[in-house]
Amino acid sequence: EIVLTQSPDFQSVTPGEKVTITCRASQSIGTSLHWYQQKANQSPKLLIRFASQSISGVPSRFSGGGSGTDFTLTINGLEAEDAAAYFCHQSTRFPFTFGPGTKVEIK
């Protein structure tokens, strides 16, 4: 099983600041890494697919990068509505796995 770890677990951020979340895979997964946002009492929402591909309708302040084992999700200019948990997910092989999540709080 491919294990995904995320850092940090929690981040408290002032609006306008840049946020960087890291996801590390226990083995190389190419670019089969996706990012989701889940707000309280809502379903997950796809933000980035295959490490860096943007999704229609997702604000341009969200971007992704990386390949192999190390990946990042960047939020450039955090807004209050970005308070949520963020999860990475690998689809390179079964069992699919998710990272444990990073909670972003607005100061």
Added chain:
Amino acid sequence: DVQLVESGGGLVKPGGSLRLSCAASGFTFSHYNLNWVRRAPGKGLEWVSSISTDGRYIYYADSVKGRFTMSRDNADNSLYLQMNSLRSDDTAVYYCARDFSYGADAFDIWGQGTLVTVSS
């Protein structure tokens, strides 16, 4: 609108069974691989199961293998998850989710979720 709507959740005793359904609309159901993902209280997302477009290939997380059965009815645009021998650690919100495109991909459309509570 492209939509997935889950139903069938509820309270069940340990050892009991439950069948979740997911009704799809707004897209060609038979063209997409589908998935079940759950989130237990205070925990993160956990992939549960995936099924191919024609239902021939089905994969399960080790935590549910042998207890859960995923299936689909392409004629009825419906996805199912039969859950047997339920345990307290199966308590979670269960989501159905669609693959972005054919092949192992991100999950682009999610249902609103249905809560399963396993408790005596």
